Amino acid sequence: MKYLDLAYTKPYLMSLNPGREMDVAILGRPEIARAFAEFGASPALGRALDGERFDIRGLRTPARGDGYDPVPENNPELPVVQFVFHLTGLTPGERVFYRVTLETADGTRVEGGIYDFRAAPEAGQPFTFALMSDLQLFRPCDHTIHQLGRRAPDFILFAGDMINVAWHVGDWFTVPGAWQPEKMIGMSFFDIMQRDDDGVRLMQYAPVFPCPGNHETDDNRVEGNRQWALEFDRYSWRIYMQIWRAYYPDGEYGWHGKHWYSLDYANMHIDSLMVVRCNPWDPYEAPGTILRGGEPGPDTPQGRWLAEDLRASKSRFKWVVMHWHMMNRGDDTQPLLCQPAPDPADPARVIYPVDNAGRFLHPLFAETGVCAVNYGHSHVYERYLIDGVNYIEAAYMGVKYGKPDGQVNPSGVYPVNQQHDFRSYLIVSCDGEHLRAKAYQASVEPNGYGYEGRVFDCFDIR
Ligand SMILES: [Fe+2]
Ligand SMILES: [Fe+2]
Numbered sequence: 001m002k003y004l005d006l007a008y009t010k011p012y013l014m015s016l017n018p019g020r021e022m023d024v025a026i027l028g029r030p031e032i033a034r035a036f037a038e039f040g041a042s043p044a045l046g047r048a049l050d051g052e053r054f055d056i057r058g059l060r061t062p063a064r065g066d067g068y069d070p071v072p073e074n075n076p077e078l079p080v081v082q083f084v085f086h087l088t089g090l091t092p093g094e095r096v097f098y099r100v101t102l103e104t105a106d107g108t109r110v111e112g113g114i115y116d117f118r119a120a121p122e123a124g125q126p127f128t129f130a131l132m133s134d135l136q137l138f139r140p141c142d143h144t145i146h147q148l149g150r151r152a153p154d155f156i157l158f159a160g161d162m163i164n165v166a167w168h169v170g171d172w173f174t175v176p177g178a179w180q181p182e183k184m185i186g187m188s189f190f191d192i193m194q195r196d197d198d199g200v201r202l203m204q205y206a207p208v209f210p211c212p213g214n215h216e217t218d219d220n221r222v223e224g225n226r227q228w229a230l231e232f233d234r235y236s237w238r239i240y241m242q243i244w245r246a247y248y249p250d251g252e253y254g255w256h257g258k259h260w261y262s263l264d265y266a267n268m269h270i271d272s273l274m275v276v277r278c279n280p281w282d283p284y285e286a287p288g289t290i291l292r293g294g295e296p297g298p299d300t301p302q303g304r305w306l307a308e309d310l311r312a313s314k315s316r317f318k319w320v321v322m323h324w325h326m327m328n329r330g331d332d333t334q335p336l337l338c339q340p341a342p343d344p345a346d347p348a349r350v351i352y353p354v355d356n357a358g359r360f361l362h363p364l365f366a367e368t369g370v371c372a373v374n375y376g377h378s379h380v381y382e383r384y385l386i387d388g389v390n391y392i393e394a395a396y397m398g399v400k401y402g403k404p405d406g407q408v409n410p411s412g413v414y415p416v417n418q419q420h421d422f423r424s425y426l427i428v429s430c431d432g433e434h435l436r437a438k439a440y441q442a443s444v445e446p447n448g449y450g451y452e453g454r455v456f457d458c459f460d461i462r
Pocket of ligand 1: 214323378
């Protein structure tokens with residue numbers, strides 16, 4: 001028996017306190033009766049820790065040999081267990097080696113590989129991180145992420161849209177024997193994000209700090225049904241929040257739950273938000289496009305928390321990650337970041353009366369010294385610099401959706417740089433005192449521009 005006969009994934013890392021603690025997690029079959037992690041300062045390991053077991057609910061295998069039934073409940077739920085190893089008492093900056101071992105009820109044991117990670121260093125020490133989003137099983141992502149992984153980031157900011165359909169188990173990881181679309185075989189989220197050949201260091205080596213995207217909703221049928229879209233109790237984020245449970249310890253899965261968090265990594269404070277629209281129809285046609293879980297406004301739970309959190313932080317750098325773009329060329333930023341209201345002039349239409357992006361979020365970011373905000377959703381490379389705040393969408397990793405010639409976002413500010421001629425990824429390095437971002441070309445498209453590995457955008461973040 002081999003490790004992947006019992007586990008569905010290799011280990012992955014998450015933590016709200018990455019300098020002192022790290023949760024190592026795996027997803028696997030219910031036959032795992034016990035799991036433990038060995039860890040230490042060298043590959044000799046030395047210390048051992050039992051994993052805490054959770055049942056992951058809501059993942060389903062295809063009902064048929066040729067696909068999923070569109071109604072989730074008609075597809076069998078796959079029993080999946082998660083083991084989480086809570087490593088505590090770490091010293092900032094220390095390198096930790098670890099290995100996960102799984103055991104069945106009859107005592108059969110299988111060992112995983114030995115991996116290592118670095119606890120977040122003290123403020124003033126160097127580190128490197130990568131921006132990612134919108135993989136969604138698009139085949140070219142594998143090639144992009146392979147190149148990104150060879151840069152060995154210390155952590156990954158993932159701006160949502162890991163998968164297409166959250167309850168499709170095959171979107172997250174490969175289940176032997178379960179149907180998958182031909183073009184997506186081997187492109188599941190964990191398949192791509194846990195490659196470790198060729199010097200690639202991703203989720204086994206670097207904690208991921210994610211936020212939910214529109215695809216992380218448990219049942220995305222709300223997007224296609226105008227009635228359902230307005231029934232708030234139809235929304236939940238249970239699957240995503242179980243997989244990333246370290247960030248959502250209260251497990252508030254529903255509309256009114258807490259889907260945001262913050263943490264410190266060295267001298268950087270990171271705020272992860274849920275800013276996601278539901279947009280199955282023309283945004284100005286009633287009932288309009290709603291913001292899931294509420295709008296990011298000054299009088300909302302998320303907005304109040306964010307303002308308090310950013311004002312309280314003394315970190316040298318403050319960074320915000322969310323899925324929905326605040327600045328972007330194209331239609332998607334045109335409805336302002338608020339809930340729709342009936343248009344007094346036409347009952348068939350709606351208006352967006354409050355500009356939470358321009359009137360609340362941006363002034364708050366400028367006031368509290370947020371140096372950058374990264375997001376995804378349009379699958380483009382664009383960045384803006386407004387009042388010292390960098391707005392970065394480094395999200396053309398697989399396919400491109402944006403409109404490079406589209407109308408300018410409501411701020412009226414044009415991008416400092418936009419590059420849609422090829423796929424790309426972005427790496428940020430901190431030397432302790434300064435942040436420098438480099439965007440790398442990851443493909444040569446039929447237009448023939450450039451070459452892989454070329455730095456096409458390089459800028460300091462202050
Ligand atoms: Fe999206
Ligand atoms: Fe997306």
